Amino acid sequence: MSTTTITPAPEPASGSAVRPRKLSRRATGADAVFAHGARAVGASVLVITGGVGVFLAWQAHPTLQRYGWSFFTESEWQPDQDVIGIAAVLVGTISVALVAMVFAFPTSVLMALYISEYAPARIKSSLVSLIDLMAAVPSIVYGLWGFFLVMPHAAELALWLHKNLGWIPVFDVRGSDPDAAVWDTTRYVASAFCAGIAVAMMVMPMACAVMRQVFSQTPPGEKEAALALGATRWGMITAVVLPFGRGGIIGGTMLGLGRALGETIAVVLIISPAFEIKPNILEVGTSTVSALIAGRFGEASPAQLSALLAAGFVLFLITLVINTGAAVIVNRSRSGAGVD
C-alpha cells in the first residue's frame, strides 16, 4: 500500500506559467517519527531473533571445526573422553518424530475431513475449538498423560507387534522373548514408540488445523458439481477436496514434523536415555537432540556447552528447512490462491 503525505507547494508567483505542483512522498512530522520508530522496532527484532541464529552458528563453529564430520557420524556422547557425536541422537530424534507422524498423519487428515465434510453444523465450531485447545495444552501435560496412562498400554501393543511382526527389524526387541510365559515389561517401555505417541498428541492439532483450513477453502461450486453429477460424499472428497487440499496436507504434515523434532519435555519424561544407533523403536532406551541438551547442560564445561549448542544448531537447521518447505508448499498450492 502506498501512502503519501501531500506538502502544498509554495504559491506560484503571480504572472508565472502554471506548473504542476510538486508532490512529496516523504513522511513529515509525526509520520516521520512513526515510520522511523517502527523501523527501529523492526530492526531491533531483526537483531534479536537473527542474533540467536548467528550466535548459535558462531558457537557451533569451533565444535564442528574440532570434530569435523565425525560429529555427525559418532554415536557416543562422552565429553570426558573427547568423543562427541550426534549420530545416535539424530537417529533417535528422527525415529521419535516418525513414530509421532505415523500416528498423527492419518488421524489429522481424517479429523480435518470429519470437521470440514462430515460433522453436523451444530458441533463443527466446537470441534474446531477443541482442536485449537488441544494445541494449547502444555507439553508437560501430554508428557504426564503419555508416561502414566499410555505407556502401560503402549507396552502391551509393543509386545503384540513384537510377537506378530517381530521378523521386521523395526519391531524387533533384543533381549526379550515375546513368547515367554511372563513377559519382560521393562524391555518394552520408555522407548521411541512410547515417546512418539505423546508427541503425536502435540503435533496432531497443528497439522489438523492447517489441513482443516485448506479443506474449508475448497470451492463450494466444485463440490456441488461433483454431488450433482451423482458422486457419493466419499466420491466428492476423493475427486475434489483431497486434490484441492493436497498442498495443505503436505504442508500441515511438515509443520507437525518440524514441531515433533524439537519437542523436549514429554520426550525427556518418557524415554530412558541410550546413545546407540538402532532401528528398534519398540525397545527401551533412545535419545533425542533436545533430550540430550536438557540432560547434559547442567554439568557442561564451556567446550561441552559449545558442543551442545552445535547439536541445537543442527536441530534448528533441520526444523528450519522443514518449516520453510512447508510454508512454500502451502503457499504454492492452489489452496493458497486468493488468501492473504
Added chain:
Amino acid sequence: MPNRSGGALVSETAPSPTTYRPLYDEDAPPAVPRGALGKPTPDQRFARIGSWVAGLGLAWLVTQRLLPLEGLPWFLIAWFVLGTAVTAVTAAMSGGLVEVKDQVAESVVTGAALVVVSAVVSTVVFVAMRGWRPLTNLNFVTSDMSGVGPKDSFDKGGILHAIVGSGIELGIALAITLPLGIGTAVFMTEVGGRLARVVRTVVEAMTALPSIVAGLFIYTVFIVALGQPRSGLAASLAIAVMMLPIIARAADVVLRVVPGGLREASLALGASRWRTVWHVVLPTARPGLATAVILGVARGVGETSPVLLTSGAAAFLVANPTDGAMNSLPLFIYTTVRSGEPTAITRAFAAATVLLVLVLALFVTARLLARQRTGPSRFRKGRS
C-alpha cells in the same frame, strides 16, 4: 401495515384497482413438510444403526466367546472393525462398490474423529482424576513448599510460589514481547520496504527455533558468559526469545487482513499515517491481536524446556525476579514428577490441573475476545 379488511380477493362489484395481499388462512391444513434433501431416509437410518448394533453383538461374541482377546481396547477395536464390515455388507445389498466405499469411508472418518476426541477428553480427565485430592485443601494454592518434604501430607505445602513465579516470568516476557512483537507487525504491514521483507523472513524462520534451544541460548549468554545467577529474569528472557517470533508472526497475519479500504478511507479523509494506524488499523485488529497475544501466552506458560535451563527450582516464594532461583508451574510439575515419590506425583498432577485450568481460561478469554467483533458498537447507536 397489510390491509386487514380485504377478506375477498375478488370483489363482486366493479373491479377495483386496489391489490390486496393474500391473508394467512387460519383454517388451512398445515403445509406439507418438504423432504430434506441431505438427510438419510428412515430406511437408511435403520440400516446404519442396525449395522452398528449387529457389530456390537458380533464383537461381544468374538472377543468374549471365540478368541482370547480380553480387555476393553480389543472389544472396541473388534466393534469398530465388525461394525464397519456389517455396514459395508448392508451397503452392498442396495448398491454397488461406490456405495460400499462411501459407507466404509464415513465410518472410518467418524471413528478417527471419535478417537481424537476421546484422547483429548482422556488427557483432561486423567490429569484431573489423579490430581483432585490436593486441590481440596485450600493451602495448596495459598502456601509454598518451603520446609515440606516430598512425603508430607496434602494439608502442608502448596504451589503458590510456582503460580507467582509463572505470573512474574510471563509478565516480564510479555512486557518485552508485546511492544516489540506488535511494533514489528506494524512495521511489516504498515511501513514496508526492503527491510520489512528481511524482518519477515527472519521472524518466520525463527518460529522454527526449538524452545530448548532458546533456553540454551539464554543459558549460554546470560548465565555462563555474563555470570548472572539462575533467576526468574533469565527464565523471562528465555520465554521472551521463544515467544517473540510467535507473537510477531501471529500479529502480522492479523494486521494483514485489515481491509485496505479502511486505511485508504482514513488517509483520504486527511489522517496522517500514524493516526491511521493508531485510530483505524489497530482498533480494527484489536480482537485478533488479543487472540494472538493470549494464545502466545498460553504457549509460553506451558513451555517447560526454557525455564528448565534458566530459572532453577526454588521451593519457597520468590517475588524478586533478579533474586536467585524461581519456580514456575511447568518446572514444578517436572521436578516433582521426577522425584518418583507417589505423594509428590499426586502433587504434580494437581499442579498440572491448575496449569490446565489456567490455559483453558486464557483460551476461553481469547475466544470471547475474538467473537466480540459483532457486538454492539457505539457508532450504531443513533440508527433505528
